[in-house]
Amino acid sequence: MTALRGFEACARYLNFSQAALELHITQSAISHQIKQLEEIMGAQFFDRSSGAMTLTKAGAELLPTVRTFLKDINALAGRFERDAQGQSMVELFVHDSFANTWLIPRLPRFYAAHPNIRIQLNTDEFSRFDNPSAQAAIRLGEESAAWPGLFSEFILPERIFPVCSPALIARLGLPGSVAEVLKYPIILRWRSLQNGEMVSTPSWDYWLQKNDLSSLPFECVLTVPHSNMAVSAAIRGLGVAMARTSHLSDELDTGSLQKLVTEEMNCGTGYHFLCSPGKESTPEIRRILEWFRSESLQLTGR
Incomplete structure (x- = not known):
């Protein structure tokens, strides 16, 4: 284990001194660890002939296996420790923007109600349901979206509405009418596809189309890649952002943001709770799902 941790650190830094500093050992000790590992495995993992240290082909092949092993060992040790303390851990896959702007601000209420359940947030793009630990995911999609092979429940409908700072x-x-919203400086959000093409997200487009305002001009003062950036810019008085109920925590209650129009427009989309079939009945997953239902009711009832 010690030699494998040393190998991973050396592969990350490609420098024995920096790896030794991270692991709080001497450079001589980590050099001995690597030599011992190479003798046991029968392969050389680092090439030092050119002056700069590089991974050999064998080292590059070993690295992902070692990282997966160390990650799994750490996770298992953590679970053993939590079991001894009477705690449960649930790995929850979420979009990073949803986690930052909606979920994390509300988690203190969950922990207050369920002190023996801990949540590990994972923002990987795709959920994995292939290990025995309790796992769940929150995924954005149309209300009628199907998730074959998984338990799914639509828990949080999304509505959109324009917001800005009270100072603005x-x-x-x-505004005297919905159309007059376009007289304000507008903050747009865009997203970048994998091919590099920038595409406008549908929130403003959808709102303009539903209000028959698509043909009217407006002043765009800022474009941002994430919804939480648009909300942050609106709080600071830069302009009007198209807010989504899933991307606000308490900004409306505290007064840092204010609606420009009172009506909230239903998008027909929202967030689904997903898990492997049957896991929705386990105590930890059931309590998390019930909490999401309760938070959703509070939000939609406002």
């Missing part, structure tokens, strides 16, 4: 309203006044 104090300066420009409230």
Whole structure:
């Protein structure tokens, strides 16, 4: 184990001194670990002939296996420790923006109600349900979306509405009609596809289309890649952002943001709770799902 940790650190830094510093051992000790590992495995993992240390082909093949092994060992040790303390851990896959702007601000209420359950957030793009530990995911999709082979429940409908800072309203006044929203400076969000093409997200487009305003001009003062950036810019008075109920925590309650129009528009999309079939009945997953239902009811009932 010690030699494998030393190998992983050396492969990450490609420098024995930096790896030794991270592991709080001497450079001589980590050099001995690597030599011992190479003798046991019968292969050379680092090439030092050119002056700069590089991974050999064998080292590059070994590295992902070692990293997976160390990650799994750490996770298993953590579970053993939590079991001894009477705690349960649930790995929850979420979009990073949803986690930052909706879930994390509300987690203190969950922990207050369930002190023996801990959540490990994972923002990997795809959920994995192939290990024995309790896992679940929150995924965005149309309300009628199907998730074959998984238990799914639609837990949080999304609605959109334009918001801005009270200071901007104090300066420009409230709009007299929905169309007058476009007289304010607008903050747009875009996302980048894997091929590098930038595509406007549908929130403003959808809102304009549903209000028959698509043909009217407006002033775009800022474009951002993430919804939480748009909300942050709106709080600071830069302009009007198209808010989504899933990307606000308490900004409306505290007054840092204010709706420009009172109506919230239903998008027909929202968040689904997913897990392997049958796991929705396990105590930890059931309590998390019930908590999401409760939070959703509070939000939709506001």
